[in-house]
Amino acid sequence: MDFSLTPEQVELQGVARRFAYTELWPAAQELDKAARPRDAFPADLVKRASELGLRTLKLPREYGGRGIDAVTEALVLEEIAVGDCGFAMTLAHAWREGNLIARWGTRDQRERFLPELASDPGYLTSLAMTEPHAGSDNGLPYDGDLGAGPRTSAVLDGDHWVINGTKRFITNGNVARLIVLWARTDPGKPWTRGTSGFLVPADAPGLRVGRTEDKSGLRLNQNVELIFDDCRIPKENLIGELHHAHALSEEAMIGSKTKEAVRALGVARSAYELAGQWATERIQGGSPLIQHEAIAARMAQVLQELETARTLIWRAAWSVDHDPERARPLEDMAMLYTSEMGIRVAAQCLRIFGARGSLRDWPMEKLMRDASTIMLPPIGNEASWARVGNFVARHPEPAPLHGPRDPGPRDPGLRLPFTPPE
Ligand SMILES: Cc1cc2nc3c(=O)[nH]c(=O)nc-3n(C[C@H](O)[C@H](O)[C@H](O)COP(=O)(O)OP(=O)(O)OC[C@H]3O[C@@H](n4cnc5c(N)ncnc54)[C@H](O)[C@@H]3O)c2cc1C
Structure with missing residues (x-):
């Protein structure tokens, strides 16, 4: 290694x-x-x-x-x-x-x-999946109901696809030149088998930007509603196979969750760096804060959290390119750990600033807002836990993410000996 x-x-x-x-x-x-x-x-x-x-x-x-x-x-x-x-x-x-x-x-x-x-x-580009009624459905994915998943429709009319529907929370939607869109091409099937991917130029007739969301954090990141009203695009703009957007997203989205995790790590690292500077400068009890054992221990704990997250992220990222099947649960875990760690670390570091932690012209309160917002996309954390839970349920073998990819027939002798007592 x-x-x-x-x-x-x-x-x-x-x-x-x-x-x-x-x-x-x-x-x-x-x-x-x-x-x-x-x-x-x-x-x-x-x-x-x-x-x-x-x-x-x-x-x-x-x-x-x-x-x-x-x-x-x-x-x-x-x-x-x-x-x-x-x-x-x-x-x-x-x-x-x-x-x-x-x-x-x-x-x-x-x-x-x-x-x-x-x-x-x-x-810039956008990826438009989420709709007002369907968020985490796109990531789990829930196909037990025909109404789940995208309802934005794409219907072929001669040489054009005609798109109708509304997407919400779309990053870059008001500044992108090109939108990769997930739209329903067969409403009679669950979305996982009846949705296709499309490339929609931002100036396509019938596409307009609705509200821009007023988020508490990640404010530089634009997040908007996109409204498709008989929007027409050439039929050659279908990307991937017809009705296969779900399969395409499973492949194309690989690596996305690791990048969400990295963003949370970035917030946590900024908080750590600033708290370290302030703890060295600010004198209370006759010495810099960092000389007080309780503060140094808090900073040590934060540093350990950063290193733990980074190690998990690197493992997930490596797997994206070398071991995609294991990458999925590793990416979910990296995202879950790091996004929740980001909030813990931002809160720990904010305390080191005392009252100044809450001031708008000081930097910590922005980091708190950013850390809490990063936890929400691309699917809610509970939904991500559910995905990891599904992986665990499907892999009852010992250490499913550790050891050789294909160890051959399992040796039952390698299981820890355990017989439930009567
Ligand atoms: C900053 C930001 C950028 C975004 N950018 C994009 C973008 O570019 N493109 C795009 O398409 N979307 C984007 N989104 C939307 C994002 O993908 C959705 O917010 C996300 O899918 C969650 O959907 P929701 O907000 O509707 O919450 P819901 O799906 O309604 O979930 C609410 C809560 O219920 C939990 N939950 C939902 N289903 C289950 C389940 N089956 N089991 C257990 N728990 C469950 C969730 O974890 C969450 O805690 C963005 C969102 C944000 C905040």
Whole structure:
């Protein structure tokens, strides 16, 4: 097992860290205070990230990116999330949706969309699944009711798909050039077998942006309602097989939860770094706070939480590229652990600031808001626990995530000897 970073990883981590500490963090402190959510969108920072090559890192090299693997994504995104985790979410969408088109798009789709994504420094993307009535249904996925999952419909009319419905909570929906949409193509089947993926240009006729959500945290990240009213797109914009959006999302979404976990880690790391600075500076009882045993122990506990989360994230990220079947539960666990850890750590660090922890012109209260918001997507944590629970129920063998992938016939002698007493 080798945890050392490659020269390319060190380089990209350095680029992202300098950007996050010197440009993103200071700008985010101001933008976060914008009263109207739309005014918090950092268009200039998206362009700056493009200049540094950060927006297109995940695109294959042939399309102008660096084709980074999931571990490198985790390393780079952690730095960006330290600067602002809402912005990290904005950027990671371009990674994921760009990669989705590169891997699962037709040659025509790759040629129509990827060159512009690569070359236009403001080009962002969205993925639109959630609807007012269906959130976690998309992630579990619940198919016991025909009304579960997407109800937005796509009907073929000549050479066009005609789309009707409303999506909610869509990241980048008001600033994206391209929306990857999940829409129902067969309402007579459960959504997992009757939903398809589509590439919808933001200027498609019949598509408009509804409300912009006024979230407490991740304020730089735009989150909107998208309304499709007889929206027409060419029939060639179906991505993946007809009715197979669920299968496509199972493959294409791999790595997404690890990135949610990384964002929570970024928030927690910012809180740790700030609390460390303040604890060194602030003198109470005749010495800096960090010299008081109770504070040092609290900081030690926070550091242990960060390292635990990062180790789990790296394992999940490695599995995304090398052991996808195990990646699913590992990603869920990384997301669950880190998102809840983010709130614990932000609260611990806030205490170290005393009354100043709650002041709006001090940084801790933003981090508390960000940490609590990051816990909500891409499906609620209880729903994620249910997914991990399903994995556990399907794998009664000892240590299902440990040891060889395919150990051959199980040796019953390897089970711990246990006979329930009468
Ligand atoms: C910052 C942010 C960005 C987002 N970006 C996007 C985006 O880009 N694209 C997009 O499509 N969506 C996006 N979403 C929406 C997000 O995917 C949904 O919020 C999520 O799926 C949860 O859905 P919900 O909010 O409707 O909660 P619900 O699904 O109603 O869940 C409410 C609660 O019930 C629990 N629960 C639900 N079902 C079960 C179950 N079967 N068993 C146990 N517990 C359950 C959940 O864990 C949660 O605690 C975003 C949300 C946020 C906050």
